[in-house]
Amino acid sequence: MQAKIFKFSIYFFTFLALGLFGLFVAFLWREAYPFLVQNGLVSFILGSEWDASVDKRFGVFYILCATFYVAALACVVSLFFSLGVAIFLSFYCSVKFKNIAMWFVNMLVGIPSIVYGFFAVVVIVGGFERFLSFSTGECVLAAGLILALMIAPFFILNVTQSFEAIKTRYLKDSDALGVSREFFITKVLFRQSRFAIFVGFILAFSRAIGETMAVMMVIGNAPIAPTLLSKAQSISSLIVLEMPMSEIGSMHYHALFASAFVLLASVLVLNLIFFTLSSRYQKRLASEI
Amino acid sequence: MKFLKFLLVGALAYSVLSANESGKITFAGSSTLAPVISKAGTDFAEKFGSWDKVKAGLPAEKIEIFISPGGSGAGVKAVIDGTSDFGMLARDVKADERAKIENMQEFTLGIDALNIAVNPQNDLIKLKKGNLSKAEIVKIFSGEYKKWSDLDPALPSDEIVIVTRDLGGGAHEIFQNKIMKDVKVSKDAIQAPSMGALVAKIIQNPRAIGYASFGIANQNAGKITSLKIEGVEPSRENILNKSYEISRPLIIIKKGEPSKTQSAFVEYLRSEAGVKTIEEQGFIVPSK
Numbered sequence: 001m002q003a004k005i006f007k008f009s010i011y012f013f014t015f016l017a018l019g020l021f022g023l024f025v026a027f028l029w030r031e032a033y034p035f036l037v038q039n040g041l042v043s044f045i046l047g048s049e050w051d052a053s054v055d056k057r058f059g060v061f062y063i064l065c066a067t068f069y070v071a072a073l074a075c076v077v078s079l080f081f082s083l084g085v086a087i088f089l090s091f092y093c094s095v096k097f098k099n100i101a102m103w104f105v106n107m108l109v110g111i112p113s114i115v116y117g118f119f120a121v122v123v124i125v126g127g128f129e130r131f132l133s134f135s136t137g138e139c140v141l142a143a144g145l146i147l148a149l150m151i152a153p154f155f156i157l158n159v160t161q162s163f164e165a166i167k168t169r170y171l172k173d174s175d176a177l178g179v180s181r182e183f184f185i186t187k188v189l190f191r192q193s194r195f196a197i198f199v200g201f202i203l204a205f206s207r208a209i210g211e212t213m214a215v216m217m218v219i220g221n222a223p224i225a226p227t228l229l230s231k232a233q234s235i236s237s238l239i240v241l242e243m244p245m246s247e248i249g250s251m252h253y254h255a256l257f258a259s260a261f262v263l264l265a266s267v268l269v270l271n272l273i274f275f276t277l278s279s280r281y282q283k284r285l286a287s288e289i
Numbered sequence: 290m291k292f293l294k295f296l297l298v299g300a301l302a303y304s305v306l307s308a309n310e311s312g313k314i315t316f317a318g319s320s321t322l323a324p325v326i327s328k329a330g331t332d333f334a335e336k337f338g339s340w341d342k343v344k345a346g347l348p349a350e351k352i353e354i355f356i357s358p359g360g361s362g363a364g365v366k367a368v369i370d371g372t373s374d375f376g377m378l379a380r381d382v383k384a385d386e387r388a389k390i391e392n393m394q395e396f397t398l399g400i401d402a403l404n405i406a407v408n409p410q411n412d413l414i415k416l417k418k419g420n421l422s423k424a425e426i427v428k429i430f431s432g433e434y435k436k437w438s439d440l441d442p443a444l445p446s447d448e449i450v451i452v453t454r455d456l457g458g459g460a461h462e463i464f465q466n467k468i469m470k471d472v473k474v475s476k477d478a479i480q481a482p483s484m485g486a487l488v489a490k491i492i493q494n495p496r497a498i499g500y501a502s503f504g505i506a507n508q509n510a511g512k513i514t515s516l517k518i519e520g521v522e523p524s525r526e527n528i529l530n531k532s533y534e535i536s537r538p539l540i541i542i543k544k545g546e547p548s549k550t551q552s553a554f555v556e557y558l559r560s561e562a563g564v565k566t567i568e569e570q571g572f573i574v575p576s577k
Binding site: 051052053054055121126129135136138216217220221222223224231240241242243244245246252253 | 481
């Protein structure tokens with residue numbers, strides 16, 4: 001009897017989770033529908049002008065580009081930084097130091113995103129204005145940098161874990177062969193941890209795309225074509241900025257939901273691509289061994 | 290497992306039993322009005338404690354006033370949906386919003402104005418005696434003047450940094466309607482998420498110009514400098530007699546007649562003590 005209850009609850013919660021996700025997508029679609037039926041999804045995605053005040057034209061092309069640009073920039077910067085930290089923690093320091101450092105890294109995860117935002121405004125934006133004489137420090141680079149800091153803990157933890165596994169498996173053999181530590185790191189470690197780093201990259205990218213508060217405070221919120229040092233607008237900060245003041249039921253309101261839907265859809269598509277790629281990769285790895 | 294079930298039922302029962310409607314008033318809406326009502330609500334609750342001490346005939350319930358900011362639009366939605374007793378708005382109620390609320394009651398609490406403000410280090414203050422014409426303001430905010438030297442050759446050739454509120458929102462709507470009219474604000478403008486962030490940007494950046502709400506501008510009087518428009522200073526008298534044009538009403542709305550406890554609180558907001566709180570936050574209450 002107990003086994004039956006257990007089985008039932010497992011099924012129930014799984015379907016509940018899937019159902020909630022479906023409900024979420026359905027809700028976004030329902031609120032976005034009035035706008036999309038009138039303007040069309042393609043012209044919405046390719047339209048480059050977002051004007052909510054005078055013309056009421058809604059196109060998210062530049063905003064979508066900026067969202068991906070900032071997330072990709074943050075992931076790339078964070079990747080190199082985190083790899084460095086992970087290698088140092090795994091190979092070049094004492095166990096005690098490593099434990100303390102991991103504790104700090106874990107704490108970084110707990111800092112609220114708006115605190116990161118304040119930090120970025122004062123240090124990064126202020127720094128750009130004072131030391132690099134920008135007319136205004138808000139730019140894609142600033143957002144990318146603070147995002148890189150925010151996702152670094154995830155990367156570091158993920159990568160350090162896989163490094164430990166590889167160390168346990170190969171380090172003794174490598175040392176027995178008389179090979180230098182650096183050779184081990186560059187020739188063996190990187191090759192073996194490729195997959196784990198890739199998965200970590202995907203997870204971090206998904207996290208970075210949705211990050212709202214910190215990005216909103218330093219990106220300038222100007223829906224223009226994004227370049228590294230220009231102001232830009234990301235979808236999440238667009239929604240947070242404009243939703244409170246938009247009139248319920250107006251086209252603006254529905255357009256904001258449409259942009260949320262587009263963001264969700266693109267994250268889903270990306271994850272699907274990555275998932276297929278990674279499972280194919282995993283099969284290849286398994287066959288290599 | 291049994292304990293969990295018990296806990297769940299207990300929590301549900303507690304939430305049902307402890308829902309006492311009459312002592313509680315909820316406000317939702319404008320983030321400009323929220324701190325005002327919040328402070329007034331706290332003072333009111335501290336002064337009286339329970340409703341029966343405010344006026345005879347009111348229930349002996351504890352005074353509880355809840356505020357949730359989220360923007361004027363959210364305030365209207367809350368009243369339409371019935372999720373909040375009152376909505377707080379920092380603009381006039383629009384016609385189609387009015388149509389959606391049956392028997393809408395509207396109470397004007399005060400007036401907020403927008404000051405055009407620059408950093409005190411900006412030489413514009415000395416050069417133009419702190420005055421700008423409407424045409425100049427339009428040219429600056431539309432991006433036609435890209436550098437400060439376009440406005441006046443004696444100013445440095447630094448880029449003008451325009452800071453506005455979110456372009457679709459209530460605060461910007463006033464600026465757009467009264468000053469910009471049909472001209473769009475430059476796409477390059479920084480849209481700040483709140484008045485506080487906007488003012489912080491002007492304080493931090495000597496090249497910035499933006500519009501700050503009257504209250505916040507006065508609170509930061511030394512750190513930012515407000516400009517005159519066509520010679521009219523954003524002072525209390527000028528805002529009240531409408532010679533200073535960029536102003537917006539602060540109102541609270543309700544669906545249907547307010548209950549006795551709700552009327553008592555609205556009366557407090559309009560009394561001397563309430564007016565003092567509103568003016569302390571930097572808004573203007575027209576004296577009767």
